[in-house]
Amino acid sequence: MKLRLSLAIAAAILLAAQAPAPVIPDEASIPAGPSGDAIRRGLAIFTDTRAAAPQHAGNQLRCANCHLDAGRTAGAAPLWAAYGNFPAFREKNGRINSFEKRVQDCFIYSMNAAPPPLGGEVLLAVSAYAGWLAQGQRIGVSPAGRGFPTIAAPPSPPDHARGEALFGEHCASCHGEAGQGMLDGDMVINPPLWGANSYNWGAGMAQVDKAAAFIRANMPLGNGNSLTVQQAWDIAWFIDGQVRPQDPRFAGDLAATRTAHHNRPWSRYATNVAGRMLGDPATTPPHHTPTGHDF
Ligand code: HEC
Ligand code: HEC
Structure with a gap:
């Protein structure tokens, strides 16, 4: 009986350890209604920035040029891995950054643009999209695949x-x-x-x-x-x-x-x-x- 119990516990622990990573939801499953509309709007801003948010595109880039596959690709700073890790302190601006503030910085520098206002429709939509992609991820934990994979120092100075x-x-x-x-x-x-x-x-x-x-x-x-x-x-x-x-x-x-x-x-x-x-x-x-x- 004791043995069975400990076997069951061991099995449960094993199962938990092997629990599959959350599945990143498919675009087709974006819900209908106002929340779904905001998520879809965020997706459009992310993949076609100039068309969807023309006042906030200062160059010929779109978010998804660097955050590949609409922010899904592990190792290309995916949105699902980022979302649950804000608010967080950033050296770059020396303050606690909300997720919206973090996104503003990519507008300012990566997109060379005037950032959309905090609390405004554009940043709410991008947050809605990122939050939807991040469903099931653990809050406050950097999952594998966040950011870019670390690269070793160059064997000889870059040339x-x-x-x-x-x-x-x-x-x-x-x-x-x-x-x-x-x-x-x-x-x-x-x-x-x-x-x-x-x-x-x-x-x-x-x-x-x-x-x-x-x-x-x-x-x-x-x-x-x-x-x-x-x-x-x-x-x-x-x-x-x-x-x-x-x-x-x-x-x-x-x-x-x-x-x-x-x-x-x-x-x-x-x-x-x-x-x-x-x-x-x-x-x-x-x-x-x-x-x-x-x-
Ligand atoms: C087959 C075509 C192709 C080749 C070859 C290619 N890239 Fe790209 N690259 C792209 C595309 C397309 C994107 C944008 C991806 C997207 O939007 O999904 C991109 C994105 C980028 C970006 C981020 C966006 C930007 O404009 O800054 C960088 C940096 C980059 N590539 C560097 C390189 C480097 C360095 C090489 C050579 C080692 C290279 N690429 C080879 C097609 C290519
Ligand atoms: C030229 C490339 C480029 C473009 C375009 C770009 N970003 Fe980024 N983004 C980056 C880089 C580089 C980082 C930092 C990644 C790191 O340090 O791990 C980043 C980080 C982020 C993060 C935080 C990721 C994390 O895990 O903490 C978010 C959110 C983000 N970008 C959103 C956006 C949005 C939204 C847009 C479009 C408005 C955008 N980015 C456009 C390159 C880009």
């Missing part, structure tokens, strides 16, 4: 010329020789990686280590983990050593902006690359000035 050659070989066919992406009329087929229509200097992707981690896990599209660690660093170093829109926190002093916001070993902001001072207003496309919303 611009090597990165350029690798970019030509593995990336330019989709993202263009000049990183400008590929358009069909107004439709962006492949997103730009640098230049006026890409993410700005304040974006996470402008940090070489983050870009290297994203690229290694997810690019070339459909062929993630095919590059070596060194190759991913070399390419990230090359891409983040290009001209892109200004960091919106720039207030006129390049060195001060570097000290305050780019004081990291891998940052190429305010450094001279191939004769150009990166981040200098003379060579930097403008940031789309926010419209006075709280951010």
